[in-house]
Amino acid sequence: MDVRAPKGTADMLPDTARAWEHLTRTAQELFARYGYEPVYTPLFEHTEVFARGIGEATDIVSKEMYTFADRAGRSLTLRPEGTASVVRAALEHTLVPQGSLAKLYYAGPMFRYERPQKGRMRQFWQIGLEALGAAEPGVDAEVIAALWRFFETVGIPADNMRLLLNSMGDDVCRPGYRATVAAYIGEHAEALCAECNRRLDTNPLRAFDCKNPACAQVMAGAPLLRDELCEPCATHYAEVKARLDALGIPYVEEPKLVRGLDYYTRTVFEVQADAGLGSQNAIGGGGRYDGLMEMFGGKPTPGLGFALGFERTLLAMEAAGATVPSPPRADVYVARVDESVAAVVFDVASALRDAGIAAELDHQARSLKAQFKQADRLGARAVVVVGPDEAAAGEATLRDMSTKEERRVALATVVDALRALLG
RNA sequence: GUGGGUGUAGCUCAGUUGGUUAGAGCGCCGGACUGUGGCUCCGGAGGUCGCGGGUUCGAGUCCCGUUACCCACCCCA
Numbered sequence: 001m002d003v004r005a006p007k008g009t010a011d012m013l014p015d016t017a018r019a020w021e022h023l024t025r026t027a028q029e030l031f032a033r034y035g036y037e038p039v040y041t042p043l044f045e046h047t048e049v050f051a052r053g054i055g056e057a058t059d060i061v062s063k064e065m066y067t068f069a070d071r072a073g074r075s076l077t078l079r080p081e082g083t084a085s086v087v088r089a090a091l092e093h094t095l096v097p098q099g100s101l102a103k104l105y106y107a108g109p110m111f112r113y114e115r116p117q118k119g120r121m122r123q124f125w126q127i128g129l130e131a132l133g134a135a136e137p138g139v140d141a142e143v144i145a146a147l148w149r150f151f152e153t154v155g156i157p158a159d160n161m162r163l164l165l166n167s168m169g170d171d172v173c174r175p176g177y178r179a180t181v182a183a184y185i186g187e188h189a190e191a192l193c194a195e196c197n198r199r200l201d202t203n204p205l206r207a208f209d210c211k212n213p214a215c216a217q218v219m220a221g222a223p224l225l226r227d228e229l230c231e232p233c234a235t236h237y238a239e240v241k242a243r244l245d246a247l248g249i250p251y252v253e254e255p256k257l258v259r260g261l262d263y264y265t266r267t268v269f270e271v272q273a274d275a276g277l278g279s280q281n282a283i284g285g286g287g288r289y290d291g292l293m294e295m296f297g298g299k300p301t302p303g304l305g306f307a308l309g310f311e312r313t314l315l316a317m318e319a320a321g322a323t324v325p326s327p328p329r330a331d332v333y334v335a336r337v338d339e340s341v342a343a344v345v346f347d348v349a350s351a352l353r354d355a356g357i358a359a360e361l362d363h364q365a366r367s368l369k370a371q372f373k374q375a376d377r378l379g380a381r382a383v384v385v386v387g388p389d390e391a392a393a394g395e396a397t398l399r400d401m402s403t404k405e406e407r408r409v410a411l412a413t414v415v416d417a418l419r420a421l422l423g
Numbered sequence: 424g425u426g427g428g429u430g431u432a433g434c435u436c437a438g439u440u441g442g443u444u445a446g447a448g449c450g451c452c453g454g455a456c457u458g459u460g461g462c463u464c465c466g467g468a469g470g471u472c473g474c475g476g477g478u479u480c481g482a483g484u485c486c487c488g489u490u491a492c493c494c495a496c497c498c499c500a
Contacts, residue, residue, distance in 0.1 A: 002491095004491075004492090007491080007492090058498095059497080059498050059499080060498085060499080063424090063498095064498080064499090081499095081500085110500080112498090112499080112500095114497090114498070114499080115424080115425095115495095115496090115497085115498095116492085116493085117493075117494060117495070117496095118493080118494065118495090119499095119500085120498085120499075120500085124500070125500095126500060127500095128500090259499090260498065260499060261499090270499095270500090271500095278494070278495080279494090279495065279496085280498090280499070280500080282499065282500060283500070284500065285499080285500060286500090306500090307500055308500060309499085309500030310500085311500085312500060313500085333460095335458090335459075337458050337459095338458085366452090367452095367453080367454095367458095367459095368458055368459055369453090369454090369458090369459060369460075370452080370453085370460095371459080371460090372459050372460035372461090373459095373460055373461080374460090375459095375460065376460045376461050377460090377461090380460095383459080383460080385458075385459070387458055388458095389458085397458090397459095399459075399460095401460070401461090404459095404460090406459090
């Protein structure tokens with residue numbers, strides 16, 4: 001049997017798992033302050049949820065989904081992102097009745113069949129947040145602020161990040177702009193790569209993302225949506241920027257920022273961090289999707305959200321020297337001099353644990369010296385030693401690891417004595 | 424899907440123009456007048472040299488294939 005985890009997946013070993021718990025805990029505390037509540041949706045959905053929500057022509061749907069048939073023949077897909085599922089759940093459970101606002105966040109694994117590289121896995125972990133029901137620009141600023149503050153909170157300095165911002169317009173102004181860009185591409189077909197030409201019909205705006213130097217040069221001269229937004233979109237965009245300015249959150253307007261998921265409208269944003277990352281430098285991103293709920297058959301409901309990548313965030317944190325808290329693994333180590341007192345030691349450790357004190361003991365009949373070394377490694381502040389002498393007297397020796405002071409206490413008072421010692 | 428790089432002890436890596444029992448550091452275990460830590464010293468365990476062919480008297484060292492991982496393109500968190 002091959003014991004290696006499947007390509008593109010990774011076991012979250014203790015250090016990484018602790019980091020994940022730290023980030024999710026940080027998200028819980030921070031997002032709660034912004035009024036968001038947790039939500040968990042299934043790891044797989046009917047394929048249609050993603051196919052229609054994200055867009056048939058997108059890379060994610062056309063070539064990166066883990067799609068399979070279950071035993072009853074249903075076509076299911078492992079979620080490649082979280083927004084479509086949350087919106088589907090909001091529709092199913094009417095989380096956004098007329099005039100209300102649903103503020104939700106989630107955390108968990110996502111799946112995309114891609115070639116793994118630095119910061120890109122087939123199973124990767126995201127924390128995301130969605131605000132459904134509000135069209136006002138203030139929500140855009142709130143969501144972006146939550147994302148930005150999250151990164152700052154986990155220790156990525158603002159100087160190491162940059163927030164890219166753009167508006168993609170809406171149903172009123174985007175179609176016209178799209179046609180304009182398509183026409184522009186048509187005029188410069190000769191100078192553009194095959195991929196850009198191929199996307200002329202499906203998604204011409206993606207040509208702005210093309211890293212082919214020739215394409216980039218041509219697209220640099222293309223008309224910008226920013227200059228052709230309809231009045232409402234232009235006003236909305238200006239308002240979002242004003243709110244961000246007021247919050248003191250720095251952003252860079254990036255007219256060429258075009259997200260790869262079809263559902264985005266108006267505000268789109270991305271946070272990039274260079275230090276520690278490879279070419280996958282987007283640690284978080286998102287945008288507004290005012291037409292998504294309707295696309296699923298619901299009433300027109302505005303909304304927006306973001307997702308941030310756990311693995312990439314961790315890389316950026318490490319590069320910034322940010323650390324994950326790692327509490328001592330044991331407050332107390334209960335050591336035994338020989339096997340004759342194994343039962344006594346076990347009882348003492350159990351009593352400590354029942355009393356809420358993290359206690360560890362030896363299970364391998366190791367030497368006392370080895371037990372002390374272990375106590376040291378675990379960060380134990382005290383060691384309780386029990387040997388034949390102590391056992392015979394119904395006592396234990398209690399050693400304060402920092403002062404090296406030792407004293408004998410009755411077994412019955414060990415818990416209280418340690419409570420006092422540990423403070 | 425395309426391209427490049429790398430696969431030697433648990434981890435990070437050395438291994439000379441192919442030549443006898445494959446090494447180091449860290450980690451782990453044990454010991455330093457035998458019931459005690461963080462330092463130091465000593466000792467020990469631990470390796471199908473990714474896998475399969477081939478060349479050769481002889482391959483970790485050369486050739487071919489294969490597989491895994493890494494990085495990049497692409498795309499995205």
